[in-house]
Amino acid sequence: MSEDAPRTSKLSFALGIVNGLIGDHLARTDNELAFDMAVMSKGVRVPLDTESLRALHPDATSRVCVLLHGLMNTEEAFFSGDCEDYGARMQRDFGITPYYVRYNSGLPIPQNGAAFARLLTDLVAAHPVPVTEVLLVGYSMGGLVARSACHIAAEESLAWLPLVRRAIYVGTPHRGAPMERAGRVLTRLLAAIPDPYTHLIADIANLRSDGIKDLGDADVTDKDRARRLPRFSLRDEKHPVALLPQVEHFLVCASVSEDPQLAMWFGDVMVPVHSGSFDTITEKAHLALPQDNVKYLPGLSHVALPCHDRVWETIREFLGRPLPETETP
């Protein structure tokens, strides 16, 4: 593909939506429309071998960044705004080599996490120069997929985990998405009414993918999913799954409204501020996350987050800090 090929396409956009909506069904039925997890460049899958990665990044550095898109997106979401994409800026300002990953966002988050853990193993092995740092950047659901992969890597002692010193989450619903939880309760209510029409509506609503359902409580591990019981409660009290302590986490959340109360409830329309900030910006603040590592951006919607100058400014400030002192890999 030529250098000036378009970075986004209507087809990818449509397929991203279809994958997010019913991607689990597509995968179950071996449908060709289902995405496999892959590193992508300009809409084309990049094989994970050293030659291909060298061709993609002739000036590859030892610091690698992997960007994960959100629900019903493709990696093209990072190129959707008017601004320059985060990966290109990281490369220019910090010498970090970016990789964009595409995945089927309709699959369960732990399943995508497992696939991402495998992909990172292959990517680190095939990267043209020895990797000294892997920076994870997840937008929306992508942040949960990254967290899921890290949990799997910790359980299986995967070699790349010590390379992950920092992770950035942009608009990630760490404490779940209330809209999905409300939808879940509504469909259960409709299914409980002994009427064929309400059953039909409930059945249609239940066609939504496992990925969407996992967003309700931010289920990042298989244990979380197994715990999902048929009940009407709005919150899984066993959550949240803790962030890995060996990684420095940086959270960016936003709200459309600048009114504090509206911001807390509705956030960026998709993710409330308390969820995007992992409850750091609430009176609970039960998480020992430094306030410096949580940035709240009023006046931004969820769809603006993957490519916006204000978000980049916070990321740049975070990346400009010295690396956390951890055991060297």
Place this chain on the structure above:
Amino acid sequence: MSSLKLVRGVRKLLTDAVEHGSRAVETIQLETAKRPFTVLEAISPIAVPAKTVHVFHDAVVNATHASIRGVNGVVGVALDAAIDLAEKAKPE
């Protein structure tokens, strides 16, 4: 993604939609009809003819939807065959 792969995926998705849609509508029709038939079948003088009509109605609904799904399956197979031919005819 190649065009033919895309067409094959869309074909599968459409036949899946017809299959599941047909089953959903069939269930709705059977369940909706069941209510008045249950009332009629409880009235002694017309219970037997009502039951007969109910069985006949359900059989017609089942047969109609089975034929929709059958034709859908045949169309799917025919389209797959056409896509296979197009793939073979495609220059390397």
